Amino acid sequence: MIEFIDSHAHLADEAFDPDRDEVIRRANAVGAAAVVCIGESLAAAARARTIAEAHPGFVFFTAGLHPHDAAFANRERDLPILEELLRAGARAVGECGLDYHYDNSPRETQRAVFEWQLDLALRFRLPLVVHTRDAEEDTRALVAEAGRLGVIGVLHCFTGSAALARAALDVGWYVSFSGIITFRNWKDEELLRLVPDDRVLAESDSPYLAPVPNRGKRNEPAWVAHTVARLAAARAASSESLGALVAANARRLFALPSADAPALQ
Numbered sequence: 001m002i003e004f005i006d007s008h009a010h011l012a013d014e015a016f017d018p019d020r021d022e023v024i025r026r027a028n029a030v031g032a033a034a035v036v037c038i039g040e041s042l043a044a045a046a047r048a049r050t051i052a053e054a055h056p057g058f059v060f061f062t063a064g065l066h067p068h069d070a071a072f073a074n075r076e077r078d079l080p081i082l083e084e085l086l087r088a089g090a091r092a093v094g095e096c097g098l099d100y101h102y103d104n105s106p107r108e109t110q111r112a113v114f115e116w117q118l119d120l121a122l123r124f125r126l127p128l129v130v131h132t133r134d135a136e137e138d139t140r141a142l143v144a145e146a147g148r149l150g151v152i153g154v155l156h157c158f159t160g161s162a163a164l165a166r167a168a169l170d171v172g173w174y175v176s177f178s179g180i181i182t183f184r185n186w187k188d189e190e191l192l193r194l195v196p197d198d199r200v201l202a203e204s205d206s207p208y209l210a211p212v213p214n215r216g217k218r219n220e221p222a223w224v225a226h227t228v229a230r231l232a233a234a235r236a237a238s239s240e241s242l243g244a245l246v247a248a249n250a251r252r253l254f255a256l257p258s259a260d261a262p263a264l265q
Helices: 020-029 042-054 067-072 075-087 107-124 136-149 162-170 189-194 221-234 239-254
Strands: 004-009 032-037 059-061 093-099 128-133 153-155 174-177 200-202
Touching: 004 200, 004 221, 004 239, 020 032, 020 221, 032 042, 032 221, 032 239, 042 059, 042 075, 067 093, 067 107, 075 107, 093 107, 093 136, 107 128, 107 136, 128 136, 136 153, 136 162, 153 162, 162 174, 162 189, 189 221, 200 221, 200 239, 221 239
Parallel strands: 004 032, 032 059, 093 128, 128 153, 153 174, 174 200
Antiparallel strands: none
C-alpha cells in the first residue's frame, strides 16, 4: 500500500453525489493520508467546506474562482464570501489561473480575477492553486509577481513547458502531476524528472483524467496511486518513497497535519 496525498480533487462535483463517502473511504483504504478538495467556485467551495467538515483530519478544502468563470465574477459581491471561506479554514486560494485554450472568459478579465485572488493569498498567507492552459507567458509573469510578494503556490495538473516549470520552481512553487502522465501519448519524461523531490505533488483532478488502467472512467482519489507509481518509474524511485515525498510536500504546502491518516469507518 502506497502512502500519498491527493493534492487536487473535485469531490464537491455532482459526479460524486451518489457515493461520495464511499469514494473517500476507498482512498483512505488504499493509503491516502489526505485529500485536498478543490473549491473552484463559490458554490463548489461551500460544498467542499461541508465535505471537509464531515471528514475532519482527512479531507481539506480550498476556495477560489476558476478562470472559466472569471467573466461572471464581481469583486464587491464575491470577495467577502471568499474571505469568509478562507477564515473558515480553507488551505489555499483557488483553483484560479488562466485558460487561453477555451477562452470562456476574456483574457483581461481572467488576469484581473487572478490578481485579486493573489491579493487574497497574500493577505491570508495562503498558497495559490493555479490552473494554466495555453497561457504560459502571462502565467509566468503572474507567478513571478507572486514570488516577488512572497506568495507560493502550485501549478496543478501540469502539462506545460519545462521553462514554465522552472520559472515556478525558481520562486519556490510546486508542480503537480495528474493521471495524464500515465496516458500512452505522454512523452515528456524529462519534465517528470525536472521537479525536485521537495516540490513534486500528485493529484487526481477527479472526477476527470482517470489514470491508466482506469482511463475513461470517473476518476477518484484512490487512483492517485497509479500516478505515483508512474512518477516513481520516471524518477527511478520506488513507489513507496515517491508516495511519501508527495505526501510530505502536500503537508508542507497546505499546512496539513503530520499525523497518520485516520481510519475511516
